[in-house]
Amino acid sequence: MKKKFFYHGASMRREFRPDDVIEGVEIGFDQVRPGDVIIFHLTGDAEATIHRALRRTGNGWITRGDNNPAPDARPVPPESPLYLAVAIERGTRVLPVRRGWAGRLTGAQHRLRRFIRLAAAHFLAKPLILCWPKRDAAKLEVTRFGKDILLTEPGGRPVRARVRADGKLRMADFMARLHYRQSDLEKRAGVVFSKKT
DSSP, X not given: OEEEEEOOSSXXXXXXXXXXXXXEEEEOGGGOOTTOEEEEOOTTOSSOEEEEEEEEOSSOEEEEOTTOSSOOSSOBOTTSOEEEEEEEEETTEEEEOOOHXXXXXXXXXXXXXXXXXXXXXXXXXXXXXXXXXXXXXXXXXXXXXXXXXXXXXXXXOEEEEEEOTTSOEEEOOHHHHHHSOXXXXXXXHTSOBOSOO
């Protein structure tokens, strides 16, 4: 039996795009192969999940979204109805979804791209932050909204930050780290900033 699903989310973003229509074919639990993209609905979840099957265990299939850093916490049990993603309807085009070894290689390629993107952002951002000319943080206005702190520049541009549970301030805005010294922002906000970026 065939069924169509709408994709949204970020866990399989390279394979699928938001609003893609994914055509699924009902498949038996024993017919799934590692690397297949399966669509399943776990009890307690409001929506169906579309992830890649990694391996089979005694409890069921272990799955993971290509962009997720770790496998899903709950395996897909044998009694769960499964659909195999076989095609993507994107506008007027219909694209096949790779299975088995080809699917495993595709998933590995997506994870490698994510790792390179994150590593490049980490290693390129720090030198840029260190050598960029800094602004005077004393001119910033400080407004608190519960755990959020809004530092506003004289021109009205907001600099976003959030107080973590341990009381440290975590910057949510790359431009703030680029334009202001961390120590100056700590003094102005009156809290200690997290050293993690």
